[in-house]
Amino acid sequence: MDFSWSTTQLAYKAKIISFAEANFSESFIKEDQEATFTRANWEKCAAFGLLGLSTTTAYGGATDKVDILTSTIAMEGLGYACKDNGLPFALNAQMWTVQYPILEFGSEAQKKKYLPKMCSGEWIGCHGLTEPNAGSDVFSMEMTATKVNGGYLLNGTKQHITMAPVADVFLIFAKTNPKLGAWGISVFIVDKNTKGLTIGKNRPKMGLRTVPFGNLTFKDCFIADTNRLGKEGAGWAITNSSLEYDRCTILAGQLGAMEKQLEDTIAFVKNRKQYNKPISQFQAISHRVADMRLRLETSRLLLQKVAWLKSEGKPATLESAMLKLQLSESFVASSLDAIRCNGGRGYITEHGVERDLRDAVGSIIYAGTSDIQKNIIAKLLGL
Amino acid sequence: MEAVLLNYITQLTHEQLDTPLTVDDDLLGSGILDSIGMMKLVSFIETELSMVIPPEDILIENFMTVKHIITYLKTT
Numbered sequence: 001m002d003f004s005w006s007t008t009q010l011a012y013k014a015k016i017i018s019f020a021e022a023n024f025s026e027s028f029i030k031e032d033q034e035a036t037f038t039r040a041n042w043e044k045c046a047a048f049g050l051l052g053l054s055t056t057t058a059y060g061g062a063t064d065k066v067d068i069l070t071s072t073i074a075m076e077g078l079g080y081a082c083k084d085n086g087l088p089f090a091l092n093a094q095m096w097t098v099q100y101p102i103l104e105f106g107s108e109a110q111k112k113k114y115l116p117k118m119c120s121g122e123w124i125g126c127h128g129l130t131e132p133n134a135g136s137d138v139f140s141m142e143m144t145a146t147k148v149n150g151g152y153l154l155n156g157t158k159q160h161i162t163m164a165p166v167a168d169v170f171l172i173f174a175k176t177n178p179k180l181g182a183w184g185i186s187v188f189i190v191d192k193n194t195k196g197l198t199i200g201k202n203r204p205k206m207g208l209r210t211v212p213f214g215n216l217t218f219k220d221c222f223i224a225d226t227n228r229l230g231k232e233g234a235g236w237a238i239t240n241s242s243l244e245y246d247r248c249t250i251l252a253g254q255l256g257a258m259e260k261q262l263e264d265t266i267a268f269v270k271n272r273k274q275y276n277k278p279i280s281q282f283q284a285i286s287h288r289v290a291d292m293r294l295r296l297e298t299s300r301l302l303l304q305k306v307a308w309l310k311s312e313g314k315p316a317t318l319e320s321a322m323l324k325l326q327l328s329e330s331f332v333a334s335s336l337d338a339i340r341c342n343g344g345r346g347y348i349t350e351h352g353v354e355r356d357l358r359d360a361v362g363s364i365i366y367a368g369t370s371d372i373q374k375n376i377i378a379k380l381l382g383l
Numbered sequence: 384m385e386a387v388l389l390n391y392i393t394q395l396t397h398e399q400l401d402t403p404l405t406v407d408d409d410l411l412g413s414g415i416l417d418s419i420g421m422m423k424l425v426s427f428i429e430t431e432l433s434m435v436i437p438p439e440d441i442l443i444e445n446f447m448t449v450k451h452i453i454t455y456l457k458t459t
C-alpha cells in the first residue's frame with residue numbers, strides 16, 4: 001500500500017500554497033462581516049488555472065484527463081493557505097457540480113459554449129437542485145419542465161443555491177415526467193438573462209459568508225431543447241456522477257483549513273502561559289490538540305481513499321458517505337476545540353479563530369446532511 | 384445473465400418482496416430499487432459482469448425491468 005504523493009503533485013501543492021499566501025492571506029474579516037463576494041479573487045484563481053482542474057484542455061481546462069488526485073491535493077493546498085474558507089468552497093461547487101456534469105454529459109456545442117468561459121472566470125456557474133419542499137428528499141422536487149415546441153417551460157423555485165446571485169449559468173434540475181419520481185428528472189442549462197428567471201438577492205448566512213447564496217424562481221421560463229443536458233430523465237445519473245468528485249475536492253479544501261487550524265493552535269498553546277507555564281503543559285489542552293490531530297488524520301485517510309478509488313474508476317458510495325460524515329463533523333469538532341484552546345481570544349472575531357466554526361457548520365448540511373450520510377452507510381450495511 | 388440479475392436484485396431487497404421477482408417487474412417505479420440500490424446494481428454489473436455502464440446510460444428506459452437491463456446490456 002502506497003500513500004505517497006508524486007513529486008509533481010507535491011510541487012503543485014507547494015505552488016498553490018505560495019499562490020494563496022501571496023494573494024489570500026489577509027483576514028477577510030470585513031468581507032465576512034459584510035457578506036461580500038470578491039470577484040477579483042475568483043478571477044485570480046481562474047488565471048492561475050484552478051478552475052480548469054475539472055475540465056479538459058479541449059474546453060479551456062487544465063489537463064488532458066480530469067485528475068481527481070491532483071485536484072484533491074490542489075484544493076488541500078488552497079484550503080491550507082487561503083484565509084477565506086468560502087473561496088475554495090465556491091470554486092469547487094462550480095467546478096464539480098456545474099463544469100464537470102457539462103463535460104461528462106454535454107453536447108459538443110454546450111461544452112464549447114460554457115466550459116471555456118467558466119474556466120477563465122468570465123462566467124460563474126451554479127447548481128440548482130434544492131427546493132423549499134425538497135431538501136434531503138431532493139427527488140421529490142416540485143419544479144417542472146413541460147415539453148413545448150422546440151423546448152421546455154420551467155416552473156418552480158430553487159433555494160439555498162451557492163453563487164446563484166452572481167451566476168451567469170444555472171444548471172437546473174426539473175421534472176420532465178413527474179410520474180417517474182427520481183427517474184423523471186432532467187437537467188437544463190439556463191442562461192442568466194432568460195425571460196422568466198428571477199435571481200434572488202444574496203441571503204447572508206452563519207458561515208461561508210463571502211459566498212453569495214440565494215433563491216431562483218422560474219415562471220414559464222422557456223429553455224430550448226439544445227440546452228437540455230444529457231437525455232430526458234438523466235437527472236439522477238448527472239447528480240450521482242459528480243457527487244464523489246465534489247465530495248473529495250470540497251472536503252479537501254476543508255482538510256487544508258483543518259491542517260492550518262491545528263498548526264495555529266499548537267503555536268498558540270505553546271506560547272500562551274497561565275500558572276507560570278505554557279498551557280500546552282496542561283493535559284486537558286494537549287489531549288484536545290491530540291484529538292484534533294487524530295481527526296485530521298482519519299479525515300485525510302478517508303479522503304485519500306475516496307480520491308484513489310475514483311482515480312481507479314471504482315465506485316466509492318460507502319467510502320464517500322463515511323468521508324463526508326467524518327471530515328465535516330471533524331471540522332466542526334476541531335473548530336470548537338481550537339476556540340476552547342484559545343480561550344476568550346478564540347471567541348473574538350479579529351483573531352480569525354471563531355470563523356472556522358461558523359464555516360464548518362455548512363459542511364454538515366450541504367451535499368447531504370450528516371443524518372443522510374449515516375442513512376447511506378446503514379443502508380449499505382444492509383440495515 | 385437473467386438469473387444472476389434476478390438473484391442479485393432479490394438480495395438487494397433483503398428478501399422483502401411478496402412474490403418472487405420476475406423479468407417484467409418495474410424495478411424503479413415500484414421502488415424495488417431506490418437510489419442506493421441502483422448504485423449497487425450498476426457497480427455489480429460493472430464488477431461481476433465486467434461491463435462498463437456510462438453514466439449517461441443510467442436511464443429508466445435501460446433499467447426499468449430486468450428485461451430492459453438485459454436488452455440494454457446486449458446492445459452495449
Ligand SMILES: Cc1cc2nc3c(=O)[nH]c(=O)nc-3n(C[C@H](O)[C@H](O)[C@H](O)COP(=O)(O)OP(=O)(O)OC[C@H]3O[C@@H](n4cnc5c(N)ncnc54)[C@H](O)[C@@H]3O)c2cc1C
Pocket residue numbers: 093126127128129130134135136137159160161162163208362363365366367368369370371372375
Ligand atoms: C452552505 C450550503 C450550500 C448549499 N449549496 C447548495 C447548492 O449549491 N445547490 C443546491 O441545490 N443546494 C444547496 N444547498 C442545500 C443543501 O443541499 C440542503 O440544505 C440539504 O440537502 C438539506 O436540505 P434541507 O435544508 O431542506 O433540510 P431537510 O432535508 O429539511 O432536513 C432537516 C433535518 O431533517 C433531517 N432529515 C431529513 N430527512 C432525514 C432522514 N431521512 N433521516 C434522518 N434525518 C433526516 C436532516 O438531516 C436535517 O437535520 C446548500 C446548503 C448549504 C448549507
